[in-house]
Amino acid sequence: MSSEIVWMILGMGVVTYIPRMLPFALFKGKELPPFLQGVLKNVPSATLGALIFPGVLFIQEDIWFGILGAAAAFLVAYLGANVIVVVLGAIAVLSVYSFII
């Protein structure tokens, strides 16, 4: 192992870990003002929106690939399926699609 790469990896590890851990050290939870608590409760749903779009459109060069996959996942999820079924369903639909294309 080259020592420069190892130092780089260790540095990357430290700067990635600190933002992950720091909030648990700084806040006990539930002591923030109610408005901020409300904002933090909104964070998960908002994060998911931002994680899905626009990223899903660009998973392949063919933009329809992402659109079709997202639509399939949405439909399966809307019918009330478990998350794993949603994942496998979207993969299956796209496998058929790339087989046809």
Next chain:
Amino acid sequence: MAELAVNRSASEFRKGIQAGISIAIGYAPIALTFGLLAKTTGLSIGETVLMSLVVFAGASQYISLSLVTLGTGIVEIILTTFIVNIRHFLMSTALNEKSEEDHFINKAIYSFGITDETFSVAAMKEGTVTSGYMFGLNLISYVSWVVCSGIGFLIGASLPQTLQESMSVALYAMFIGLLVPSMKKSIKVVYLAALAACFNTIFTLTNALSSGWAIVAATLLSAVLVEIIEGLKKKQRGEGHE
């Protein structure tokens, strides 16, 4: 009593593992490709696995490889990694509000495993989140990430082309699978997600912000705006009653 507590945390751990299966499936193609790319970049097998073991953050690991290829200095690579991963601060802060009280040491350990995906699964779970659940969830995701990085390097190839392409949708499908049940229950979730999606699309497509910052800014803007609007509506309704 002690036995009861142990049983409970064992079942929480198992629940976490189960909840993490989708993540483990979704990480496989990404980690396999990472291993392959690391090899072509000139890293050794030890360095490749070490990076997945120590960093455990997909996007920044990919970026570091392309920066190494460009001959970028390590300080700049570390700084870039920090900027890409600072969004986890927001996620940990949100998760901290939801997590069950426990020794800081336990939280400090499982916080290592907070990624976009583990955060999403834990945050969308009903009720509070226990340390046992977080350990299970993060562990299965971590094992998939590290092991598949190594396999990708060793077999020097990823999955068959069509399967690889189809599996690239896995994590997005998981995000959708997590979001839709909440959307059905609450119109507020629809607004939150749609607004953040719009902001993030604008920030990303106009190149106004790098992708790490774009997610932070879009999430915060959406979360704050919806909270303000909800507050105003409540106030209005309250005054209407008087």
